[in-house]
Amino acid sequence: MQYNKSQLLLIYILIIPLSVKAAEMPSSVPLDIKNATTITSWKSSNTWSNYSNLRHTVKKPVSVIQPITSSIKANPANGKKLVANRKKGNCVACHILPDVSQPGNIGMNLSFIGAWNLPDQLLFNYIYDARIYNPNTVMPPWGAHNILTTDEIKDIVSYLKTLTIPVPLPQRRIPTNNVDNLDEFENPAMFELETGADLFIESCQKCHKNPEDKFAKWAVTMPKFEPRLNKIIGIEEFITRHAKATTNVKYLLQSEENLALxxxxxxxxxxxxxxxxxxxxxxxxxxxRGKTLTQRKIGQLNFACTDCHKKNSGKWIRGQYLKKLTNIIDHYPTYRSGKDAIWDINKRIQWCNLAARANDLPPDAAEYADIELYLTVESNGSELSVPGFGP
Known part of the structure; x- marks a missing residue:
């Protein structure tokens, strides 16, 4: 069948907008868009405002080479302490060094670096700001970002110069989770299912009958773009806003009620x-935007999500195995045994902000929602299995 220009224009007007908005949240769904979804006095729990986070960029230019005019002869004993200090050098998080259990293997094996006879100026500046030599490095700018002082870097250099005997790469097995995450005797988060079901009956069932059928596939289509808020919202924020609009109850983000539902x-x-x-x-x-945010360097440590979960996935930071960005979202919310708490995906992203020493954002931050969308799309095709269980 042939169409004239007027008919084609009418088809474009009537059909194309429907397909364009197919993935958006329907405007007929009641949402509270005025009230806070978390504590109204939210304030970042950190004080790293001098460094970039997922919302604000603070420019920290690459340093110039710091001249070292004579051989460095400092305190190697203090240097040995600093390379293992989690709040200072923490070199063993990424490098193999002697006398350390579970060193990381992101960086090169430094256990015999003293035998390489490298210039002191090179050693000093690589620690001070490795971006001088490699703009894409994952090594934090220890000196340039005021984590280590000049004297502390010299102590580390003095220690590294004493290392001449190689330490072999420790043998490690890729961790496997043998816990049945859907067994309530193994995963404490399973007990929240009953709480969530009770809350659904109390707040939702008047309008939503037969949830087993009605919501059999809904969760795997979330998150969605919400035009009224001009942002992506996930299930957690949807629960908060929809419950407030329909029943005037407060299921604030990261509350026990919100996690259970x-x-x-x-x-x-x-x-x-x-x-x-x-x-x-x-x-x-x-x-x-979400993909770009995972590539953004943030915090005093100058880390991006992809530094750990793409460039170095399959490697170790000390005792922690680094997973890929794919197949992360399919088990959230998840019980974290090491924290004895249930976390949603935004809590996990907030925690990563802290690990990079960057100011975190409120749980309903648009940036977190964009990252959630990206992580979810990266997991398209994987099967949902909630609640999860992990370390």
Missing amino acids: TIYLRNLANGQKIAVDTSDTNTNLALK
Whole structure:
């Protein structure tokens, strides 16, 4: 069938907008867009405002070479302490060094660096600001970002110069999680299913009958773009805003009630494959922002998500195995045994901010939502299994 220009224009007007908005949150869904979704007095828990975070860029130019005019002869004993100090040098997080259990292997084996006869100026400046030599390095600018003093760097250089005997790479097995995350005797988060079901009956069932059918696939289509807020929202924020609008209850982000309802709704979709639609313009733009944010260097340590979970995935930071960015989202919220707490994905991103020594953002930050979208799309096709269990 042939169409004239007027008919084609009408088809474009009527059909294209429907497909463009197919992935967005329907405007008919009641949402509270005025009240806070978390504590109204939210304030970042950190004081690293002099460094970039996921919202603000603080320019920290690459240093120039610091001249070292004579051989460095400082305190190697203090240098040995600094390379293992988690708040200072912490070189063993990424490098193999002697007398250390579970060293990392992101960086080169430094256990015999003293036999390389490297110039003191090179050793000093590589620690002071490795970006001088490699703009894409994952090594923090220890001196330039005021983590180590000049004298402390000299102590580390003096220690490194004493190392001449290589230490072999420790043999490690890729960790496997043998815990059945859906067994309530093994995963404490499973007990929140009952709490979530009770909350659903109390607050949701009047409008949403047969949740096992109605929400059998909903969770694997989230998050979505919400035009009224001009941002992506995940299930956690949706619960907060929808519950407030419909029943006037407060299920604030990261509260026990919010986590329980999130676990319940995601659990209903367990076994379904993640299938987030990114066909509309706004979702696509958010997806690109999310990917960019995972590549952004932040904090005093100057880390990006991809430094650990792309460039060095499959390696170790001390005793922690670094996973890829894919297949992270399919088990959140998750019980973290090491923290004895249930975390949603935003809590996990906040914690990574702290690890990079960057100011974190409120749980409902648009930046976290964009990253959640990116991580979810990266996991498209993987099966949901909530709640998760991990270290």
